[in-house]
Amino acid sequence: MKPFLKLIPWYQAYKRDLPWRQTNDPYLIWLSEVILQQTRVEQGLPYYLKFSNRYPTVKQLAKANDDEVMKLWQGLGYYNRAKNMLGTARAVVALHKGIFPNTYEQLLTLKGIGPYTAAAIASFAFNEAQAVVDGNVNRVLARYFGIEEPINSHAGKTLFAQLANDVLNKKDPASHNQAMMELGAMVCKPTNPICHDCVLQQTCVAFTSGTVNQYPVKLKKQPPKVRHLHYLVVNHARHTYVKQRKNERIWHNLYEPPCIETSAEADVWSDPNAKQIATNHSQVTAAFSCKHQLTHQTIYATFWVIKVKRGYEFPLAGYEKIAITELHTLAVHRLFDKFLQMYTLHW
Ligand code: SF4
Structure with missing residues (x-):
């Protein structure tokens, strides 16, 4: 033409x-x-x-x-x-x-x-x-x-x-x-x-x-799904627990701390896994909240830092214990990376 x-x-x-x-x-x-x-x-x-x-x-x-x-x-x-x-x-x-x-x-x-x-x-x-x-x-x-x-x-x-x-x-x-x-x-x-x-x-x-x-004319897309995620970042003598995501639609193969999804109103500490991770002898020393936008999801995330005493036994299977100073060697998703960037000086 x-x-x-x-x-x-x-x-x-x-x-x-x-x-x-x-x-x-x-x-x-x-x-x-x-x-x-x-x-x-x-x-x-x-x-x-x-x-x-x-x-x-x-x-x-x-x-x-x-x-x-x-x-x-x-x-x-x-x-x-x-x-x-x-x-x-x-x-x-x-x-x-x-x-x-x-x-x-x-x-x-x-x-x-x-x-x-x-x-x-x-x-x-x-x-x-x-x-x-x-x-x-x-x-x-x-x-x-x-x-x-x-x-x-x-x-x-x-x-x-x-x-x-x-x-x-x-x-x-x-x-x-x-x-x-x-x-x-x-x-x-x-x-x-x-x-x-x-x-x-x-x-x-x-x-x-x-x-x-x-122009161009576009069909309206579905609004993104809203999710509320809580990450439990254990500080165990300057070590923490992370797992590699497997067979997931997003962030496949990337590492993250234990994650609990709740509804908007729910209290994360009523979740059985959260109760097991944060035992009576542990202490929540910080919480960091942020919003993270993906194409089809809006994520409201809270990272809870939980300090635990010596002798603590992490209760969930499939997690690796890693020194906090070594976290930077792992491939982590953007959201966890945001937390690490903000929090590095406060461990
Ligand atoms: S092709 Fe695009 S930039 Fe060029 S005149 Fe048309 S509308 Fe304008």
Whole structure:
């Protein structure tokens, strides 16, 4: 489509200089895409540099120790991504001898690689004519064509994928895809788009009809679930008790102290596990409360620090005793890390 031909020259003149744009190594492109999902470029960049330095090839990542990878990922959130990333790296080594498949269709056969990532790798690394469709691209298309179909509806997903392929520059899909994503990130931004600097302005439906703020249309999401979590942090002669979360939907494989979930009104100390952990001879020396927002959950957390006497026997199975000074060596979730950062000086 003619107006979209202006995108590549614009991109070449104004693109941000980012390390994953200077390579056509499918592994590094994949790594950057995994890190940048649901993450801003400024936040993801140091993680990309850390991972690409520590594991310069997919074979090295596949051989990595799980805990080390989780530790390196710490702070980036959405920890399942790190777990899935390792799984995919190992599958590339096991099934393809460490060489990434070089077509969209073959990339899709790898567990953990969906249409978006497959299109990104196929176009950026192998210049295959596959349109990348992410939030930035959807927003540009919704505004440019004035699309009323919600971007997150089933019909919307099909429609936007079709439109993205219709406008794709088949001669240089790699640059075109990069340019669409860059335009969405830097010009056609979610709020306050810079229409006066946009190469698509003259033929953009939303701009010419003064309706930019009405697009993209989205179906309303369910409000996040509210949870009340109590963490019992035992101080036993400067040691504490933590457990690695297993088979959990969030924070999989990360360490945390005993956790008790209650309703908003309930008193944690009426819980049988809490009563067992904080015996008559222990003393609650501090409580630290905070709110933590995840995509689908709002967590109100309280960390109770419980000082116990020598001879104390921790009552629950499956926990490891660890010196408080060694806690920093474990991969912990963001919420526990928040507590540790606040509390380090007060143990
Ligand atoms: S003119 Fe404005 S609304 Fe239209 S594509 Fe460009 S930045 Fe987006």
